[in-house]
Amino acid sequence: MRSLLYIVAVILIIGWLLGVFAWNAGGLIHILIVVAVIALILGIIRRA
Numbered sequence: 001m002r003s004l005l006y007i008v009a010v011i012l013i014i015g016w017l018l019g020v021f022a023w024n025a026g027g028l029i030h031i032l033i034v035v036a037v038i039a040l041i042l043g044i045i046r047r048a
Contacts, residue, residue, distance in 0.1 A: 005043040012036035 016032040 005039045005046075009036040009039040009043070012039070 012032045013036045016030070016036065
């Protein structure tokens with residue numbers, strides 16, 4: 001399950017980077033980075 005969280009986080013970060021640099025999608029694109037950070041934090045907390 002932990003590896004799945006990291007995969008989702010990486011996909012969301014890549015999507016965020018593409019959205020920020022390729023298209024000007026406004027504030028909605030930043031939701032992706034927030035979800036990715038939450039997934040990474042959950043992965044770190046569950047590992048400890």
